[in-house]
Amino acid sequence: MVETLIDRFGDGAVLMMAGAVVGVLFGFAAQHSRFCLRAATVELSEGQVGPRLSIWFLAFSAAVLCVQGAISLGFLDVSEARQLAATGSLSGAVIGGLLFGAGMILARGCASRLLVLSATGNLRAILTGLVLTLVAQAALRGVLAPLREGLAGLWLIDGGAACSLLAQLGVTSSAAAICAAIALILAVVLAVASRLPVARMIAAGCVGVAVGLGWIFTYTIAQSSFEVVAVSSITFTGPSTDTLMGLVNATRLPLSFGVGLVPGVFAGAALMALASGEARIERFGPDTPMERYLIGAVLMGFGSMLAGGCAVGAGLSGGSIFAVTAWVALLFMWVGAMMTHRLLQVRVSGYRV
Structure with missing residues (x-):
């Protein structure tokens, strides 16, 4: 079937369609579940283990179970994925993770959450997301690229087995899938204890x-x-930078998985928001200062490119294939976010999360 689609529409179009399907599912589910790494870190930093943490735990364990289960059954091989095959940067994962974690606290959402909120009519998220995307482009190919490359080059690891956490630990994909299944059960127990509605658990x-x-x-x-x-x-x-730059610099947008993913997520989140009556215009206000959001966007834009991905790109996608740099980046996103939240609580009176 895939060969037929490729013969008829071409590789790029099929990739874009796949990205759109995945994006609609992600956007719909992320909006309904309120999936957000920032929310989970805020909850944990306040000494609570509740619904927001259980939502993230459910999503993460489900991602690992699906990916490692598919690998163990022979349906998937990720050995050529960039996170595993290419030279990795541990310094980039550490520094970029810290910056991204701090940024998502200031901006009240990570890159994926900003995109989902944009689809509901949140003007703060739209502006913050645009700034994040522009800074990410500058860090990838623009004026900030030399700084990113310098920081990333401080501590490198070879690709292949050295970049695979499973290979380093001597753990098979089957064992990882079993552990993920146990983690998913624990996540469900936590969600039930937190009185999370079943629909949000499924989402x-x-x-x-x-x-x-x-x-x-x-x-x-x-x-x-x-x-x-x-x-x-x-x-x-x-994908956001590629899509934006393609729309700005080219008369024809090159088709890819990411080009379908971004509008797919937007469409899925918008449909969910409209169906649930949650779509509404939200602007900056006295308790949502623009400068804090913009600083957060800059930190996330640079941090994500340095870390090799955002809270979903490194945290869920990279984490699900057990890339060493992805797990390190995710760890320091948690550290950076929790430290920033605690500092803001202490030093900024009236700051509302």
Whole structure:
């Protein structure tokens, strides 16, 4: 079937369609579940283990279970994925993770959450997301690229086995899938204890499933295509910059998985917001100062490119294939976010999360 679609529409169009399908599912589920890494870190930093943490835990464990289960069953091979095959940067993961974590606290959402909120009519999220995207582009190919490359080059690790946490620990994909299944059960128990509605629990799990589908779809297309197709999954800063720059600099947008993903997420979140009556215009106000959002956007834009991904790109997609740099980046996103939240609570009176 995939070969037929490629023959009829071309590799780029099929990748874009796959990205759109995955994006709609992610956007719909993320909006309904309120999936947000920032919310989970805020809850934990306040000494609570409740619904927001359980939502993130459900999504993460579901993503790992889907991906590692597919690998163990022979449906997926991620050995050629960028996070595993290319040279990794531990310094970039540490520094970029800290910057991104701090930024998402200031901006009240990570890159994925900003995109989802934009679809509901949140003007703060739209402006913050645009600034994040522009800074990410500057860090990737513009004036900030030398700084990013310098920081990333401080501590490098080879690609291949050195970049695989499972290879380093001697753990098989089957064992990882079993552990993820146990973690998913624990996440469900936590969600039930937190009185999270069943519909939101299912939606949180679907966020993880969307990540797994992204890996499976791109791998399947790569196996059927005569062209070189990158095996990847959901991430936002890279595809967002490519989409924005393509719209600005070209009369025709090159088709790819990311080009379908970004509008797909927007459409899925918008549909969910309209169906639930949650769509409404939100602007900056006295308790939502613009400068804090913009500083957060700058930190996230640079931090995500330095860390090799955003809270979803590194945290869920990279984490689900057990890339060392992704797990390190995710860890320091948590550290940076929790430290920033605690500092703001102490030093800024009246700051509302």
